[in-house]
Amino acid sequence: MNDQSNKWIGKRTIRPDGVDKVTGRACYAADNSMPGMIWAKVLRSPHPHAKIRSINTAKAEALPGVKAVATAKDFVEFPIDTAVPLGIQDMRWMARNMLAHERVLFHGHPVAAVAATTAEIAAEACKLIEVDYEVLPWAVEIDDAIAPDATPLFDHIQFEGKPSNIAGKLEHKKGDIDAGFAEADVIIERSFTTRPVHQGYIEPHACTVSVAADGSTTIWSSSQGQFMVRAMTAYLTGIPQSDIRAIPAEIGGGFGGKTIVYLEPVATILSRKSGRPVKMVMSREEVMRATGPTSGAKMTVRIGAKKDGTLVAGHGIFYLQAGCFPGSPIRGAAGCSFTPYAIPNVLSTGYDVVCNRSKVAAYRAPGAPIGAYGVECVLDEVAQAIGMDPLEMRLKNIAHDGTKAVHGPVFQSIGFAQTIEAALKSEHYKTKLTGKFQGRGVANGWWFNAGGESSAQVNITEDGNVVVTTGHPDIGGSRASIANITAELLGIDYDRVSVLIGDTATIGFSNLTGGSRVLFASAMVVTESTEKVIEQLKQRAAKIWGIDASAVVWENGEARPSGEHTGNFPTMTLAELGAKANETGGPIGAGSQQNTTGAECGFATHICDVEVDVDLGTVTILRYTCVQDVGKAIHPAYVEGQMQGGVAQGIGWALNEEYIYDKQGRVDNPSFLDYRMPVCSDLPMLDTIMVEIPNPKHPQGVRGVGEAPLVPGPAAVCNAVSNALGIRFHDLPLSPPRIVAAIDANMKQAAE
């Protein structure tokens, strides 16, 4: 597509859903109510690990106002030793995460749920449920969970022939690392830990579900995929998908954390039992105790290099907490960390460790920031050891088109080198830091990016405007980009395009809003639909003019006769053709459903400047630049927004965010006061440099942009702090107590 001619692609248009969102009218999950609606609350485990001997709900059921009580017995039973895969999830785990079956596996694990006429009565009734527990030993940390005397969470899971909390292993191998390290002049090996961090969406999970007497079920909820909600609810309740209509509410943030269900199937069963619509809304404390987060990890990374900076070998061992069910993102940690580099010899191994924490959920490039943290911190030390600029050393080793990645694929059309070159040339990187206890860190990050299933329908209204329906919840402005593309293709004003998110009954199957896939995939189906519509419009004009459709061109929003017919008929606008639709063949509209492929990977380079207060241990971010290969920025402001948001989350992960557990295995900081996400006064302006290397496999050149900008963040910040103090840090977060302790230890060591 010729950039010069673009009227809407690349423009900072006002999002179609914007006015509703700045006036408070937009309807998020908890904003929905129904006549006759009742409220449900969840009883949660007081123990981090226990067998459930029995549950007695009689007293709760007898409480006036209570309309229904649900336990695991009310749901489809999945044997614990048989996988039930749905996408990357397993429904036997999803069922047990939603409501505990044989055991409770973390403090806060749902055990039962009550629906009553008020939320207060439902909460009161929960207290009347009697659960007989056999308390078991528990482990929340990786080392405790994999210790020889640890109590396995599952009887059937074995590792190397023995019952174990190591639930899985993944290995990526390329070349021969022993031979590689033998060639190295410098070898650096370090061990690191990262803590679990929550996705931190401001909107708690919520839903309203109504099950009619005939079983037809309507779900209003906030999720990253209404089709995921439908499918998981169908699996867990046994209701056929065709009887479930899942309506996507506006979503108040997800970042991966809303790619699974917690509430919808529970509300469905309670609604079916009570005959009333049921609303459930989590409290923030429930969100923090029992949803997400992403894994905490421990890892050891070893990298070997020649004196000239050529990387010759890389070895990574990554242990990730899965929480209480298998499925930590080891693929992201072990698979992404070495990937940006053309290292001939790599061995990268990930271990999936279950422990008595809430089940992890996806978080923005799941696992990748963890692996990148280890690798990018070691790379920094390697550059330091051989006396090379850390970005120049990375550039020297970067993957190019044709490089085979450690996890298999051969790169095509990537902008890694261009991204690093842009960082090197940036005014930020050229400006030297001069202050005391100031430091600069850099890091790279890589992410797979996804394609997958999407559907769209493009309809021309009778007055010649356009309604586009897609199947992906709009989590960060995707409607605006879709409107840009549609207006561009049709050659009409942006304001004439409406973009709606369809529910599961009104649009074809569309996979999750996740994997940085939404604009990539929806642009493909919207483009195909719009092209079909343009063909129809040409046919309609041809019919009116009595000429062949091949002699009609569509230009600037009008049909025009061409070739021998040029100038023989006045052009016809979309409005004129829309008005004549009835007499020229009926409604004008077309859909497309695809399993999209060709989502090229994402790559980002971050530059971070910090200043450390050595007395207080606080870190101030002085300046931050995110450079990223964004393919083609369809709506640059929302691309920048993705980059800036990713940066802020990376800073939070690096500096303050962590789950703290007490001695009883309970989360000790389940609030936004104690779980410290970055606030406005913590951050400076966040600079962005968009490097546009269009994806040749996409009609508009789109490349996913949502996840890559989180990946380098923790490493870039850690490298900056290390640089500021001359002390290497290996454990996140770099919170004030940890920094003060490191400075004290360093001074003590110097004095000795």
Place this chain on the structure above:
Amino acid sequence: MAKIHVTTTINGDPTEFLCDPAESMLDALRGPLGLTGAKEGCGTGDCGACSITVDGRLVCSCLMLAAEAEGHEIATIEGMAQGEKLHPLQQKFLELAALQCGICTPGVLVAAKSLLERNPDPSETEVRYWLAGNLCRCTGYDKIVRAVMETAAEMREAAR
């Protein structure tokens, strides 16, 4: 327990409602009053998504009892635009893409309007500290701060 009868003003309209003694202003707004623009992100006054003003003072409505509205003037996000005419802050947030998911946006706008009423010419640092009680997980605050600063500049220009 008997409900409490409250007489108040919401977005300029005389309003009466009944509430439980323990009911928060946020629950009253979102429930019987049908004003769901204020959001509950935390319920503990940490996220600012429920921001409203009471007699012009910025408060977290989750920390205020509904009964405390008696005799006071409440303003919520629903009262910020004048009919179809958006407040300059609302317009600027749209132009600069200062929202992504939008859940924090009502609270941020109410807080920012409250800032500009007190300080029409805030520094970046003043904006950042005033909005430090409004969590946003999507934007990294960059475009929010820019939108507030630019709006302030335009409103000063318009007032000259």
